[in-house]
Amino acid sequence: xxxxxxxxxxVLLALSGLAGAQTLVYGESGxxxxxxxxxxxxxxxxxxxxxxxxxxxxxxxSELMPLLATSWExxxxxxxxTFHLRQGVNFTDGTPFxxxxxxxxxxxxxxxxxxxxxxxxxxxxAWTYIFAAFYGEQGYLLENVEALDDSTVRFDLTSPVGxxxxxxxxxxxxxxxxxxxxxxxxxxxxxxxxxxxTGPFKFQEWVQGDHVTLVRNDAYWGSKAKVERIVFRxxxxxxxxxxxxxxxxxxxxxxxxxDDLKAVESNSGLKRATASANLxxxxxxxxxxxxxxxDVRVRQAVALAIDQKTIVDSFWSGLGTPAxxxxxxxxxxxxxxxxxxFDQAKxxxxxxxxxxxxxxxxxxxxxxxxxxxxxxxxxxxxxxxxYLSQVGIQAELRTEDWGIYLKDYDxxxxxxxxxxxxxxYADPNNFIFTFFSPTEIKNGxxxxxxxxxxxxxxxxxxxxxxxxxxxxxxxxxxxxxxxxQIPAMPMVYPTTLNATRANIDGFLPNPLGTTSIxxxxxxxx
Numbered sequence: 001x002x003x004x005x006x007x008x009x010x011v012l013l014a015l016s017g018l019a020g021a022q023t024l025v026y027g028e029s030g031x032x033x034x035x036x037x038x039x040x041x042x043x044x045x046x047x048x049x050x051x052x053x054x055x056x057x058x059x060x061x062s063e064l065m066p067l068l069a070t071s072w073e074x075x076x077x078x079x080x081x082t083f084h085l086r087q088g089v090n091f092t093d094g095t096p097f098x099x100x101x102x103x104x105x106x107x108x109x110x111x112x113x114x115x116x117x118x119x120x121x122x123x124x125x126a127w128t129y130i131f132a133a134f135y136g137e138q139g140y141l142l143e144n145v146e147a148l149d150d151s152t153v154r155f156d157l158t159s160p161v162g163x164x165x166x167x168x169x170x171x172x173x174x175x176x177x178x179x180x181x182x183x184x185x186x187x188x189x190x191x192x193x194x195x196x197x198t199g200p201f202k203f204q205e206w207v208q209g210d211h212v213t214l215v216r217n218d219a220y221w222g223s224k225a226k227v228e229r230i231v232f233r234x235x236x237x238x239x240x241x242x243x244x245x246x247x248x249x250x251x252x253x254x255x256x257x258x259d260d261l262k263a264v265e266s267n268s269g270l271k272r273a274t275a276s277a278n279l280x281x282x283x284x285x286x287x288x289x290x291x292x293x294x295d296v297r298v299r300q301a302v303a304l305a306i307d308q309k310t311i312v313d314s315f316w317s318g319l320g321t322p323a324x325x326x327x328x329x330x331x332x333x334x335x336x337x338x339x340x341x342f343d344q345a346k347x348x349x350x351x352x353x354x355x356x357x358x359x360x361x362x363x364x365x366x367x368x369x370x371x372x373x374x375x376x377x378x379x380x381x382x383x384x385x386x387y388l389s390q391v392g393i394q395a396e397l398r399t400e401d402w403g404i405y406l407k408d409y410d411x412x413x414x415x416x417x418x419x420x421x422x423x424x425y426a427d428p429n430n431f432i433f434t435f436f437s438p439t440e441i442k443n444g445x446x447x448x449x450x451x452x453x454x455x456x457x458x459x460x461x462x463x464x465x466x467x468x469x470x471x472x473x474x475x476x477x478x479x480x481x482x483x484x485q486i487p488a489m490p491m492v493y494p495t496t497l498n499a500t501r502a503n504i505d506g507f508l509p510n511p512l513g514t515t516s517i518x519x520x521x522x523x524x525x
Contacts, residue, residue: 022226022227022228022229022524023227023228023229023230023231024227024229024230024231024251024252024504024519024522024524025230025231025233025249025250025251025252026045026230026231026232026233026250026251026252026254026519027233027235027241027244027245027250027252027253027254028041028042028045028232028233028234028235028254028255029042029234029235029236029238029241029254029255029369029370029371030042030234030236030368030369030402031206031208031209031210031211031212031232031233031234032046032047032206032212032232033402033403033406034189034190034403035047035050035051035189035190035194035195035203036122036176036181036188036189036190036195037109037122037124037126037127037172037173037189038126038172038189039125039126039129039172039406040402040403040406041371041422041513041514041515042234042369042402044171044172044515044516045232045254045514045515046212046214046232047171047174047195047197048171048174048199048515048516048517048518049199049200049201049214049230049518049519049520050092050174050194050195050196050197050199050201050202050203050214051174051175051176051195051196051197051198051199052067052068052174052175052197052198052199052518053067053068053168053169053170053171053173053174053175054067054068054069054072054083054085054102054165054168054169054173054175055067055069055072055165055166055168055169056169056516056518057169057510057512057516057517059508059510059517059521060275060276060508060509060510061510061511062279062423062425062426062510062511062512064165064166064169064425066086067086067169068085068086068089068097068102068175068198069083069084069085069086070084070085070086071083071084072084072165074162074164077160078157078160078161078162078164079156079157079158079159079160080154080155080156080157081154081155081157081164081165082148082152082153082154082155083102083152083153083154083155083168084151084152085097085098085099085102085150085151085152085153086151086221087150087151088221089198089221090198090219091176091177091179091180091196091197091198092177092196092197092198092199092202092217092219093177093179093180093196095177095178095179095180097175097198098147098150098151099147099148099149099150099151099152099153100147100150100178101175101177101178102145102147102153102175103145103146103147103153104116104178104181105173105175105176105178106142106145106155106173107145108181109124109127109173110127110131110134110135110140110142110145111134111135112134112135116181116182116185118185118186121186122186123407123410125406125410125443126172127172128437128439128440128443129172129424129434129437129440130167130170130172130173130424130430130434131167132433132437132438132439133437133438133439137438137439138438138439139437139438139439139456139460140158141157141158141159141161142155142156142157142158143156143157143158144156155168159460159463159464160463160464161463161464163425163427163429166425166426166427166430167425169424169425169516170424170425170430170516171424171512171515171516172424174195174197174199175197175198176188176195176196176197177196177197179196180195180196191206191207191208192206194206198220198221199217199220199518200216200217200220200222200223200224200225200518200519200520201214201215201216201217201225201229201230201519201520202214202215202216202217204229209234210233210234211231211232211233211234212231212232213229213230213231213232214229214230214232215228215229216228216229220520222520223520223521224520225519225520226506226520226521226522226523226524227519227522227523227524230519233250235250236368236369236370238255238256238257238260238370238375238376239257239260241253241254241255241256242256242257242260242263242264242499245270245499245500245501246263246267246269246270248501250501251500251501251504251524252273252498252499252500252501252504252507252522253498253499253500254496254498254509254514255370255371255372255375255496255497255498256375256497256498256499257370257375257376257497258315258316258317258318258319258320258375258494258495258497259317260497260499261317261318261319261497264497264499268502269501269502270499270500270501270502271499271500271501271502271504272497272498272499273498273499273500273507273508273509274495274496274497274498274509275496275509275510275511275513276511277330277511278328278372278422278493278494278495278496278511278513279328279330279331279422279423279426279431279511279512280328280372280373280420280421280422280423280493280494280496280513281323281326281328281373281420281421281431281490281491281492281493282323282371282372282373282374282418282419282420282490282491282492282494283323283326283373283418283419283420283488283489283490283491284302284306284384284416284417284418284488284489284491285414285416285417285418285419285444285445285487285488285489286299286302286415286416286445286486286487286488286489287412287413287414287415287416287417287444287445287446288445288446288447288448288487289412289446290362290412290414290415290416290446292354292355292356292360293362293415293416293446294446295354296484296485296486297350297351297353297354298350298351298354298356299485299486299487299489300340300347300350300486301346301347301348301350301351301354301391301393302347302388302393302416302489303339303340303486303489304340304341304342304343304344304346304347304350305342305344305347305387305388305390305391305393306342306384306387306388306489307342307387308322308339308340308342308489308491309322309339309342310342311380311383311384311491312491312492314383315375315376315379315380315383316375316492316494316495319494319495319496319497320492320493320494320495321492321493322339322491322492322493323339323490323491323492323493324337324338324339324340324483324490325337325479325482325483325490326421326431326432326435326479326482326488326490327428327431327432327475327479328423328431328493329493330426330511331426331427331428331431332428332468332471332472332475333428333432333462333471333472333475333476333479334428334475334476334479335476335479335480335483337479337483339490340486340489344387344390344391347391348391348392351391351392351393356392357392358392359391359392359393359394360392360393360394361393361394361395361396362393362394362395362396362415362416363395363396363398363414363415363416364381364384364385364388364395364396364397364398364415364416364417364418365397365398365399365400365405365408365414365416365417365418366378366380366381366397366398366399366417366418367399367402367405367418367419368399368400368401368402368405369402371420371422372420372422372494372496372513373420373421373422373491373492373494374418374420375494375497377399377418378397378399380418381397381418382397385397395416409443409444410443410444411443412442412443412444412446421434421435422496422512422513422515423511423512423513424512424516425512426511426512428462428471428475429459429462429463432459432475432478432479432482433459433462433463435488436452436455436456436459436478436482436487437456437459438456441455441456441487444488445487445488447485447487451481451485454478454481455478455481455482458474458475458477458478458481459474459475459478461474462474462475462478496509496513496514498514503524503525504522504523504524504525505522505523505525506521506522506523507519507522
């Protein structure tokens with residue numbers, strides 16, 4: 001308690017220099033990793049205030065709306081999409097937003113040999129989550145971007161995608177100032193440089209290990225921000241975020257522990273801020289390049305050894321339900337399987353059949369930050385490891401810095417790990433294809449062979465399908481293979497708990513979480 005009191009006092013002292021300016025203090029589970037096509041939620045929330053995508057989402061909804069593009073249309077087979085851009089918009093460095101700026105951004109993300117892609121320092125992994133692969137790689141989607149005139153840009157695709165506007169609405173794809181990228185080079189998006197976009201706020205400072213400050217963009221083309229600045233603070237502990245919210249040193253706290261629901265609802269000085277629905281899933285993954293996880297019997301044994309319902313009931317306190325597949329409830333394409341039953345006798349039998357009658361040793365990596373899908377990562381990992389030990393699997397718990405964790409995940413370094421996903425747009429493609437695209441099925445799971453190839457093909461066919469009925473058929477066929485082969489164990493469909501001080505209005509999380517909402521309409525009364 002003494003340490004917390006000192007922390008609160010330090011924050012109050014730091015913020016005292018902002019007296020006279022209305023400041024919104026926003027508590028996340030960590031600071032950004034980077035602001036140049038980031039892949040994690042803490043980074044995306046900050047970037048979304050600075051750099052806007054072409055397409056946005058209506059408040060508290062996953063329904064698309066115009067943002068930097070005012071309208072769009074496709075050709076007859078949805079292999080070409082033309083976007084008409086908002087005119088008279090400038091980046092906060094004073095340079096114009098136009099079709100050439102859009103082309104510059106998408107070209108550097110798509111082409112690894114682009115002079116501003118910096119492939120040795122930036123992996124742009126988020127690109128493959130949405131667009132399957134980089135230009136020229138197996139399954140790549142974006143063939144070309146053409147600036148037809150200053151306010152019109154056309155995307156040429158390698159195959160039909162009827163929901164392409166939803167792809168470019170993903171919060172990863174905030175349009176950055178080409179001039180700023182060229183000036184900063186490889187340092188663009190880092191703490192010393194920040195980012196430059198067209199959004200309602202602009203970057204001011206990033207003090208590593210402490211905070212990121214954004215200030216209002218008074219030249220913003222849309223609704224001007226109601227607060228003068230936002231200070232984003234990275235606070236790893238959900239309990240500490242809640243304590244600081246209660247103390248008044250935070251105005252907004254996201255990704256609180258489900259255990260804190262009663263504390264939030266019983267405090268008249270706080271308000272719960274939860275979306276009407278959540279599109280999110282947490283899972284335990286296996287990378288098959290690491291033995292013995294190349295054996296499906298071992299992967300099934302792990303799932304059978306874990307009492308999934310007890311873990312979800314214990315750590316999500318009524319704000320989560322056990323998961324059995326990667327597509328969350330509320331989206332098309334679900335097969336509605338039941339989770340693997342808790343059956344340790346069967347788990348031991350499968351381990352023996354796989355040649356591990358006495359179990360085995362492995363590493364189990366858990367996230368160093370809380371996310372909606374894993375609010376208490378270390379505690380949950382300890383519970384999982386406890387169940388595994390009962391069938392002879394000795395799992396050494398390990399973690400590391402969040403940015404390094406994501407990089408090592410992409411490089412397949414974890415035999416067994418925790419991770420999850422919150423939707424970028426409301427479509428099953430953003431879940432099942434994100435995990436099992438031609439790139440990610442290998443990077444995330446090390447899954448190869450005929451079953452993996454069939455999943456990739458089915459999901460590719462689903463993206464191109466002419467009707468929803470046809471898409472659903474493909475998704476269910478892929479889901480059956482994934483359920484049986486279990487490259488990962490879906491753990492939970494969570495409901496995220498966020499809260500604000502009672503004097504905060506306009507903070508409206510949507511089903512996609514907090515990474516795709518602009519904070520310009522938030523007021524501090």
